[in-house]
Amino acid sequence: MRFFSVRLQYLSVSLFFGLLLVLGVLLHRDYGLPWDEQLDRLNGIISLKYVALKLAPDLARREPNFALIPDMRDNQDTDHGVIFQLPLLVLERLAGAHDSRDVYFLRHLVTFFTFVTGVYIFYRLTAQRFRSWVVGLLGAAVLMLSPRFFAEAFYNYKDLVFLAFFVCGMYTLTQLLRRPSWRMALLHACATGAAIDVRTMGVLLLGFTIGFVGLEICYRPILWRRFAGAVAVYMVLTATVVVLGWPYLWENPIGHFLEAFQSFSRYRSDMTVQYWGRQVSVRALPWHYVPVWLFITTPIMYSLLFLVGTGTLLHAALSHPLTWLRTRTGRQDLLYAAWFFGPLLAVIVLRSVLYDGWRHLYFIYPAFVLLGMRATVSGWRYASRSTRQGRLALVGILMLMTSILHTIFRIVQDHPYQNVYFSALPGPLARRLFERDYWGLAGREGLEWVLAHDSRAHIRVGTDARAALVLHNNSLLLPPAERARLLFTPAEKADYFLTVYRWHPGPYPTSVGREVHFIQVNGMKILSVFERR
Structure with a gap:
């Protein structure tokens, strides 16, 4: 029986992710070019010129367009890392993509594959937490079948790529917490450094690592030496990866990094956004801007699962907090709750500048899905009972399946404009109250x-x-x-x-x-x- 179970798992997972890769090949030419895509590529080109001048100056100056490329000191986007952009530029050259049409189609395909890789790592993370590959695959499907995410996975180099890198960092963190070693510290440092080099908000991985390693030591004191050694290796290697992968930091690592990090709470212009029917300055957004955008652009059933899952988490935590924290799953769930609520509360309290919906916080969405999976697993357990609660749970599971099918229908129907999906608002009302195709x-x-x-x-x-x-x-x-x-x-x-x-x-x-x-x-x-x- 175990052989057939493993075989079923392998076939199901391979079919799901194979289908996603095929969809990427079929659909990557269907989407337009957003506001920032050309500027993101230029940021990579400027950094590539800087690297070339450091490593092979004579060869760099023989490039046909060398004189047309701005210098690093003239770059307006130094606050964005280029660890994803630089390999894309090399790939363009290897693929022989010279015309802009070929260049951007190639970039869309690679960006989508990167997001799919992040979804696969999320599948592993979810399957590990709930000890079920079926739940892991369901969580991956929910993450992928979120209409705005599906569309932006092709062209959103900043937020969706950062989500994929952040998921990788959270996965390596859970592995480090389970079995501390210098090898796992090395992998986690690479994941953390890469995430920071996509968006400076990746420093949250540092905070999560230190905080939850400390929590593990409290409950597993016998391993404190191994944890201490792993964290020491992790901190040194993370700093090394961040600097090596971000050429702008080479000459002044600390000063330039602090400058880039502080830019998250500032914005160069006083742009306005359409919010609840009014044009609002990005510097004066109300505290509820992100929560509202999150819920009106997420399928309603996913949001209900999140609310129920968060409720069950609070009940477990508040009923017997010490007993709850003694379990590995309890500490994992606390990590996922911190992943979601920590950044959300931070941008509200610090009044960070946001725009274009809640895209700057997309990286907390996998935690949103994980908390929702708690409700799904609990509902499945109740559904097997012939009680009133069991019948309600079965209805809830059927509603989730119906919601997923309806979401697939909307993704197909709205293609290639899933980026303007609203879950709880009819189109004419959403048109009056909120921004539409801001890309x-x-x-x-x-x-x-x-x-x-x-x-x-x-x-x-x-x-x-x-x-x-x-x-x-x-x-x-x-x-x-x-x-x-x-x-x-x-x-x-x-x-x-x-x-x-x-x-x-x-x-x-x-x-x-x-x-x-x-x-x-x-x-x-x-x-x-x-x-x-």
Whole structure:
């Protein structure tokens, strides 16, 4: 029987993740280019130039575009690490991707594969916690089948890649807590350093490591020497990985890192966001900004599971706290609760600058799912009983399965604009209250429509002044011949005016032109094309 069980596990896990990889290959060309993608790549190019000048200056200066690349001192995005961007640039060269269309499609595919790797590690983490590969696979499915995450996994280099790296760090931390050794400390240091080099919020892994190693020592004092040695190795190697993987830190590691870390609580401009029907400054967001965005963009059943799972955790912790902490699962659940609630409370208390929904805290979502899995496991146990609670639990499990199927339907229906998914709000209401396509992805389809319906050799297109980057970025995904037909001009001189409604959520006056095309997702308009001729 064990042979067949292992065989079933291997086939199920292989089929699930194999399907995800196939979907990545099939879908990676469907998405547009977001605001920051070109700037993220430029940040990597600047760092690559800096590294090349340090290691092989003569060879670097022979590069055709060497003089056009800004120096590190002129880089506006030094507060973002490049440990993910640098390998992508090398891969572009190895793959022979020269045109922007090929470059960004390749990057989308690799980004998606990176996220899938993070989902696999999350499967391992969940299966370990609940001692069940079935629960692990269900948790991985819930993480993957979150519509906004599914879409952003192709192009969100900052938040979704950081989520994948952070999950890896949490997994290696749980392994270190179980069996402290210098080898596991080495793996955990690499995971922590890499996470920090994607986003400075990765320093939370340092805090979790020190805090929960201390907790383990309290309950397993016999291992204190092994834990102390592992932490010493971990701290030294983490600092080494962070500096080596982030060229900006090479000349002044401590000073430059502190400067980058402090930028998380600042923002260079006083941008506004659409929140509850008002334009609100990112420097004056209410405390409930992140919780509201989290719940309105997460499938309702997932949120209910989280609330029930958190309730069961609180009951266990408060009923017999000392007994609860003596168990390994109790300490693990405390770690996962800290993973979710710690960063959330920190940004609320520190009034950190956030924008574009709750994407800066995406990395806490796996903990959200883990807490929800507590409710699922408890419900499954109750469902096997012929009692009223058992029947309610069975209904809950059936609702979860129905919710997953409905979420799959929405992912297919909204493709490739799952990034504007709202769970609890109908489209017309969400359109009035919250931001829509803040990534600007719909600009690609708008440009493609204009080119398909206007045969002139040169077409002038424009948009709102602050959103000009949307059109330029998405033109990079067009075939070179089509790209050459577009002339970007101020809105008043354009033949076509395109808008993604960012910073202008209301309708446009007739003076803008005649609306000839629009994109609508679940009753919510996310792009309009106006003809001005």
